[in-house]
Each structure stands twice: as structure tokens, then as C-alpha cells.
Amino acid sequence: DDMNVLFIVVDDLRPVLGCYGDEIVKSPNIDQLASQSMVFSNAYTQQAVCAPSRVSFLTGRRPDTTRLYDFYSYWREHAGNYSTMPQYFKENGYMTLSVGKVFHPGVSSNYSDDYPYSWSVPPFHPSTEKYENDKTCRGKDGKLYANLVCPVDVTEMPGGTLPDMQSTEEAIRLLNVLRTKKQKFFLAVGYHKPHIPLRYPREFLKLYPLENITLAPDPWVPEKLPSVAYNPWMDIRQRDDVKALNVSFPYGPLPDDFQRQIRQSYYAAVSYLDTQVGLLLNALDDVGLANSTIVVFTADHGWSLGEHGEWAKYSNFDVATRVPLMFYVPGVTTSSVSERERIFPYLDPFGPGLGLVSQGQSKKVVELVSLFPTLAELAGLQIPPVCPESSFHVALCTEGTSIVHYFNASREKMEEEKNGCDDTYRCFSEEPVAFSQYPRPADTPQWNSDKPKLKDIRIMGYSMRTSDYRYTVWVGFNPNNFSADFEDVHARELYIVETDPNQDYNIYNNTSHGSLFKKILA
Secondary structure, X not given: OOOEEEEEEEOOOOOOOHHHOOOOOOOHHHHHHHHOOEEEEEEEOOOOOHHHHHHHHHHOOOHHHHOOOOOOOOHHHHOOXXXXXXXXXXXXXXXXXXXXXXXXXXXHHOOOOOOOOOOOOOOEOOHHHHHOOOOXXXXXXXXXXXXXXXXXXXXXXXXXXOHHHHHHHHHHHHHHHHHHOOOOEEEEEEEOOOOOOEEXXXXXXXXXXHHHOOOOOOOOOOOOOOHHHOOOOHHHHOOHHHHOOOOOOXXXXXXXXXXHHHHHHHHHHHHHHHHHHHHHHHHHHHOOOOOOEEEEEEEOOOOEEOHHHOEEOOOOOHHHHEEEEEEEOEOOOEOOOOOOOOOOOOOOOOOOOOOOOOOEEEOOOEEHHHHHHHHHHHOOOOOOOEOOOOOOOOOOOEOOOOOHHHOOHHHXXXXXHOOOOOOHHHHHHHOOOEEEEEEXXXXXXXXXXXXXXXXXXXXXXXXXXXXXXXXXXXXXXXXXXXXXXXEEEEEEEEEEOOOOXXXXXXXXXXXXXXXXXXXXXX
16 A cells, blocks of 8 residues: 655754653644654764755765765765655655755755755745744844744734744645645655744743743753863854843853743744644644555754753754654554544644653664665665665665664564673674764864864764763864874763763763773774
């Protein structure tokens, strides 16, 4: 039976969702999707910034293969003519459509969101997207500002709407058109919020009284954090409200009350996003496609909310690299449903909570680079081959691996019960690992540390996350030939998940673990 695909990707959403155990957030519609889905609680992006992350998971290649670490090159010209996930579906007879922010717009997707390679019709962008960074936030003095914290009255906004509302409307319009066509479809919907500015309808603030909002559990810069690892959050410093605080560079900190306001507005933006996802999934039900459509929900990367004295993305910490990831597969993650039964009724975040439990959760460490082969397998297409060591010349291959075998939880238990391994190295190499990386222009934080241009990159931080630890090594990098020199080590970090879940105590230097790691990674 041919399955359609609805691929939902959110900008800058860390897993602050009820289904991921967050106790403050109201996210009933995403939680409802999770309750019918296979949920991965340990999913990581390959680079915590928009364009590199998206090009990586849409091509199924790592940043060292796309050679995109900034925003300023198009992989087909700069690295190799790699097929994308939507392109593969299109070549396999799907109608492929893009709504909102799927590819990062601009040079990195050839100013066309990679149309016509990836999409059957030109991608849709909301007309009000262009006002995102304008002065649309009303200050206490009644004047308009370009603030970070920006609850708004939607009726006062240009066009009387917001970009994500326009994207939802367009996606629903397309679902109504697609219902009448016999062709299977791959519909990608990219939402902007909670990307900054935190601009959302002001009623969502009611869900989060400021007195209930705490600071991050670790709002200070860790004592043993190498300076190269720190991101100085330049993008939020440039907003009018943050600028007015005159915070010192690079470590700040922001005043406590303002930290709470940012956290409050991030949560409010997530609840606003949740209503848009709810309306979209409700429409999938309305047009009768909920039992013939795979739904994927994920984000391009996370966002730090004051942890380690950091804000925004641009780092290798879990708060920046960990993303929500869930797959709803009719008949697989949920028993088949009768035509008339609703799977995704719209849930009002202002209503009473439902306490939904997800169908299946996997704690296995997985990577977004695995999306492409996973979706291909779920849709019954041939899985793209694994890339050879060097794959610049190979159009269709993937550096990820399908994670469909994790869907069957009982099978997963069996695998764990098969006795340990005889040879430790093999054991280690079979432990799933997520690799992320982040470039820096210098050893100490400077104005372009968050988003260095390729020509300015001097150091690359390679990070590996297993279920037990995160290990990061910062090494010399030459942008002219894209080479990392692992002999030229600038700094290392090691965090143990069990004793230090927030990654505050870098124990690389002062433990016997150090020698263990030198052996493993020699």
C-alpha cells in the first residue's frame, strides 16, 4: 500500500515538549502525535546551525561531505551533485512539495530551495516572512522595536497574520488538492518558530506565568569549559531589547529577570507552534489521509536557554544538538484505524491536559543524517546505498543508516539480552554514536565565533555522543583544503551522562577516563 509522507521540520526547537518529559510546556498536539508514533529521545543533529544541518539531513551526508559549515555555498557546485531526500521521492513517482522553511533559503539552496531538483512545484514561502526582523514588537513606551522577546497582537501585524499561520493555511490547501489526485505525495512543511525573534500571538503568555519560570539549572559558564567551546550569542545581542541591557562581551551574563522572560517566550512560541502542528494534523484527518500518510516530526537543531551561560545554538552541547524526532507510521506505530475514527483531533493548549503516553520510545542514540535512509525504508523504497569513504563523486548514497530496526521494541530487548561481546573493540564500535561538529575562527570567543565564514574557520570541534558520554575534541582546521589536523589539538571535553546530565563538569583532564579515551580514540 503506497504511503504518502508529511515531513514537519521546526526551526530551533529543542525537545521542550510534554512527550519528552518537560513539565512546564503545553504541547498537546505534538504530544498526541507522539502518542501514535515511535519517538526517539536521543536524536542529534550533525551541526547546530540552520543551513549546514538542513543540507546535511536533506542529503544524508555529514558537513565534512557537503562542505557547508556556513551559509554561503551550494553543495551541488561546491562539493558534489548529491541527490536529496525529496529528490529521491520525486524520482520514485512522488509529487514533492515544500512549504515554509525546509531548505535554508539563499545561496545554500541555490536561491530556489533546490527547485527543480528536489520539488515538483516551486516552493511556497509565506509573504509575511520578510517582516520577521522588522520593528513589529510594541515596547512599554508604545513604540515599535526589533526585540528578541516579542509577544504581538496578530491583528496589528503586516497582513494581519504571521508566517507560520500562512504556512499552515497553504499546507492545508495543498492537502485538499492532493486528496483528489491519485498521485502519492511527499509534503514538507517547515515552521519558523521558536526561531528568534520570539514573535508569537500574545495570548500564549497566559500559559506561562512568569513566577512559574525558573532559570536554567546551570546558568553559569562552567569553570573547565575550554574558551573555544563557548558561543557568545551574537545574534540575540543584536536585538533591540538585549542591546539596551548593555551586557558585557562575551560571557555576559544577562540579568536574571530577562533570562526568565526569554525562557517564558520560548515556551510560549513552542505552544504557538503546537497549535499550528495541531491544525495541520487535524486537516490530514479531515481529508481522510491520516491512515495512508507517514508523519515525521523533527527540528534542525536545539537552542540553549541559558545553560552554561549560553543562548542560541552554535555549540556542541546537547542543548544545541539534541532534537525531537518521531515517526507516525499507520499500521506500524499504531494499529490500523477505521476510516471514520479521528487520529488527530485538534487539542486546545488552553484546555485541560490529557496526559498522553507515547506508543514507543527508543533511547538509542540516533543522528538526523539517518533520516533519508529511514524514510526511504518506511515508504517501501529501495534504501540508498551507504557512501564509500570518499563520496564527492557519488550522486546517490547516504552516510546515515536506517533506524527502522529500532521500531520493533521487543526485537530491541532481544538484542540487548544477547550476551555481551567477546571483543571490547567490537562492542564499542557497535554502540550507536552521534557525531556533531562546530567550527570556530579562534580559541577565544569573538564577534564571529557563532557563525564563522568558511575562509575564517581555523578550528573544528568534533563531538561524539553515546548513551554514556559526550566527548569533544577541538582541532586545527584548514579551510582551503577542508582538512582537520588531529595532531593539532586545541582543547578536549568529556562529560559523563549519568553523573553530569547537564554537561557542566568537563572531566577530560583530571581522571583516569582520560587514558581510557586516549586508548579508544588513538
